[in-house]
Amino acid sequence: MKILITGGAGFIGSAVVRHILQNTDDLVLNVDKLTYAGNLESLASVADNQRYQFSKTDICDREALDQLFSQFQPDAVMHLAAESHVDRSISGPADFIETNIIGTYQLLEAARKYWNELDDQAQQAFRFHHISTDEVYGDLEGTDDLFTETTSYAPSSPYSASKASSDHLVRAWHRTYGLPVVLTNCSNNYGPYHFPEKLIPLIILNALQGKSLPVYGNGQQIRDWLYVEDHARALYKVVTEATVGETYNIGGHNEQKNIDVVKSICSLLEELAPNKPQGLAHYEDLINYVVDRPGHDLRYAIDANKIKQDLGWVPEESFETGLRKTVQWYLNNQQWVSHIQSGEYQNWLNQQYRLNPTD
Numbered sequence: 001m002k003i004l005i006t007g008g009a010g011f012i013g014s015a016v017v018r019h020i021l022q023n024t025d026d027l028v029l030n031v032d033k034l035t036y037a038g039n040l041e042s043l044a045s046v047a048d049n050q051r052y053q054f055s056k057t058d059i060c061d062r063e064a065l066d067q068l069f070s071q072f073q074p075d076a077v078m079h080l081a082a083e084s085h086v087d088r089s090i091s092g093p094a095d096f097i098e099t100n101i102i103g104t105y106q107l108l109e110a111a112r113k114y115w116n117e118l119d120d121q122a123q124q125a126f127r128f129h130h131i132s133t134d135e136v137y138g139d140l141e142g143t144d145d146l147f148t149e150t151t152s153y154a155p156s157s158p159y160s161a162s163k164a165s166s167d168h169l170v171r172a173w174h175r176t177y178g179l180p181v182v183l184t185n186c187s188n189n190y191g192p193y194h195f196p197e198k199l200i201p202l203i204i205l206n207a208l209q210g211k212s213l214p215v216y217g218n219g220q221q222i223r224d225w226l227y228v229e230d231h232a233r234a235l236y237k238v239v240t241e242a243t244v245g246e247t248y249n250i251g252g253h254n255e256q257k258n259i260d261v262v263k264s265i266c267s268l269l270e271e272l273a274p275n276k277p278q279g280l281a282h283y284e285d286l287i288n289y290v291v292d293r294p295g296h297d298l299r300y301a302i303d304a305n306k307i308k309q310d311l312g313w314v315p316e317e318s319f320e321t322g323l324r325k326t327v328q329w330y331l332n333n334q335q336w337v338s339h340i341q342s343g344e345y346q347n348w349l350n351q352q353y354r355l356n357p358t359d
């Protein structure tokens with residue numbers, strides 16, 4: 001297969017590109033604008049692969065997309081490009097509207113034009129796979145419920161509202177124009193190459209540097225964590241095996257309170273990085289409860305039974321094994337980390353956590 005992947009230089013996209021090139025004979029065209037979150041160093045292990053191409057392109061640029069479709073002639077699109085950080089969507093929603101909504105619209109239109117010109121057989125085989133989030137379903141506060149594929153949409157943040165909007169566009173392009181789409185909505189991912197604005201890598205790196213560990217509100221919020229390589233395997237199964245028009249929820253059955261995640265990281269670091277910054281007795285001493293995220297969703301949890309039953313996918317990694325691998329990966333990959341901790345990243349930390357630039 002020839003697969004056009006958007007956002008392949010991001011956290012999940014790079015795991016998908018690596019997974020496909022290392023485990024299949026498929027060809028990949030990675031289309032990525034390289035925003036602050038895009039990092040070609042995450043693809044160093046596959047950059048020289050003959051089956052891999054990269055194009056630095058904004059998905060809002062329709063003309064460039066048309067050219068890429070016509071040159072590469074993909075059998076499938078896996079659409080991961082997005083602005084993905086909830087806190088950034090609160091402090092500046094514009095990029096989220098632009099990329100997540102307008103960008104998805106432009107990509108759908110480019111895909112539709114290309115698909116319309118294919119012969120019947122190629123039209124039937126073509127897939128547009130939209131990769132989305134469980135955050136479109138909103139908040140499960142105070143219930144034992146799980147998100148299923150039929151849960152109503154109730155997004156809370158500018159980020160989740162923009163992703164919900166993109167999901168609706170994709171379904172409309174299927175129903176109205178017949179574009180052969182599949183959708184997935186996944187829970188919180190974690191693992192190697194995760195940009196350190198998100199909870200797990202932020203806590204690991206702050207702890208190693210003896211900086212405070214910011215826990216929003218009371219830390220009782222719950223997320224359902226999935227190891228990123230399990231997600232990449234699930235996505236490949238969906239794009240290659242799912243029936244057109246289907247949606248799959250993907251999750252790890254790993255509900256954890258934020259404060260417990262932070263404490264688990266501290267305890268792993270006690271074991272794996274016992275030489276602490278000077279003057280620090282325990283990593284947990286760095287925990288700092290800070291002002292809560294506005295509109296903070298209290299609980300997410302995924303029912304992943306449909307993908308298990310239809311496609312036979314189950315996660316391979318438990319939270320314990322996955323978190324240990326992740327902490328070890330950050331300890332072993334200080335060069336990747338130091339390149340990412342650029343001026344732009346420092347600006348974000350200073351603005352978000354009101355840090356003194358010299359901290």
Ligand code: NAD
Nearest residue numbers: 007009010011012033034035037038058059081082084189
């Ligand atoms: P990320 O922020 O790490 O990466 C996003 C990538 O998209 C970056 O490489 C960036 O350069 C690229 N990009 C951004 N705007 C672009 C544009 N206009 N044109 C082309 N490229 C652009 O995100 P991620 O965490 O890897 O998430 C990937 C996708 O998966 C997103 O659609 C996100 O909504 C979804 N998702 C993420 C999670 C999670 O826990 N991270 C969970 C479920 C779903």
Ligand code: DAU
Nearest residue numbers: 084085086133134135187188197198199214215216221258
């Ligand atoms: O559920 C899937 C979503 O998971 C994806 O769609 C998003 O792209 C991804 O960023 C993630 O969103 P979250 O908001 O859940 O992830 P984040 O890592 O930002 O935060 C996880 C939890 O930890 C959340 O309840 C907020 C809290 N938190 C986060 C940060 C950055 C803190 O307590 N302190 C922090 O400093």
